[in-house]
Amino acid sequence: MNLLDQLDWSYWKRLNPKEKRTLLSQLLLHFVSPLMKISDIELKDFELYGIKCQTFQLLIDEEEFVFIPGNKDAILGWNLGTKGLSLLETAPNAQEITIPQELRGKYNFFDVDSLGELINDKTTSLRKVQIPPMFVQRHALPAGTNYLGIYDAVTGSFSGEADQFSSFEEEIKEVLSPNLTPEESLTWSFPKNIVKEDRWYIEMIPHSDSYYVFSHEKHTYTSLRKKIRRKNFDLLTEDQWEYINGAGSRRLFRWGNDLNAKDPYRGKNVRKMMACANMFGLFFDTSMERFEITEDPGILKLTNKKNNVGIPIVDFLPLSTYFSNTTTMIHEEVLSPSDYLYRKAILIKI
Secondary structure, three states: OOHHHHOEHHHHOOOOHHHHHHHHHHHHHHHOOOOOOEEEEEEEEEEEOOEEEEEEEEEEOOEEEEEEOEEEEEEEOOOOOOOOOOOOOOOOOHHHOOOOHHHOOOOOOOOHHHHHHHHHHOEOOOEEEEEOOEEEEOOOEEOOEEEEEEEEOOOOOEEEOHHHHHOOHHHHHHHHOOOOOHHHHHHOOOOOEEEEOOOEEEEEOOOOOEEEEEEEOOOEHHHHHHHHHHOOOEOOOHHHHHHHHHOOOOOOEOOEOOOOOOOOOOHHHHHHHHHOOOOOOOOOOOOOOEEEEOOOOOOEEEEOOOOOOOOHHHHOHHHOOOEOOOOOOOOOOEOOOOOEEEOOEEEOOO
């Protein structure tokens, strides 16, 4: 049996931990640059909505990656309309929904079949594809950035790459601890994010007084892709992105088909599944404020525009594993870290 066959998920899940470690050693030896630092290798069990995967989490040059087994017969895309979806509530009257201009006249938002047409139109087509094994970054990064650590804006403490942070520290402190008059202090609040081009970028961690800190370089899609490849990484294709998001499941969303986040009983669990690591241990942005770029500049995943129609299945559709954007990106557009994310991968190709 060749190496790729052993790395297919159907075979991988039958291996014991010792056999998996032997295969991982081969992959690190032959497919990861010897110039990269490998550390903190752990065999972990990940699960989301009944789909389980035991695989390796590790640091590559101090960044978190996971190994994702390949799949020779992955089924991706959606053509089921509303079939199998557990939440198809429509607003009780027309006053409670706001239909975006681009959707007006195309769909009847009070009709299940018409909503099914909308879902099919806004998702990628059903297809069978071959997905290679790969190491994938756990968290997508803001475009043009490299993660350094976490800064507590209240205590002024930092944990992470202290040497690199020290060159930005005073600038960041000045921004987050300005000298304010008593009147100004009444209206001032911590900024959501700030970029100082070619220096640093900070982004508030939700529900906290701390910030993620990144170094920043101004990049277009073309220059960012070149930089990633120089370090022996790749971006993901649309097929690969959809697979690492939902594992090829026949569900519209990676956590299932339930969007009842406001339900007093199920809502807490739905919100938790939306935000937690998926069945491969990966995290995905749920803010609907940024795109995640792919290997093809014409294909973006996620979205930077919230619908707020008032119908959950429409409003949350951009979070679907199979959501298909109509927005494209210009090669030479400077990528703002507050608008675009990118995720590195090492593809195992023989």
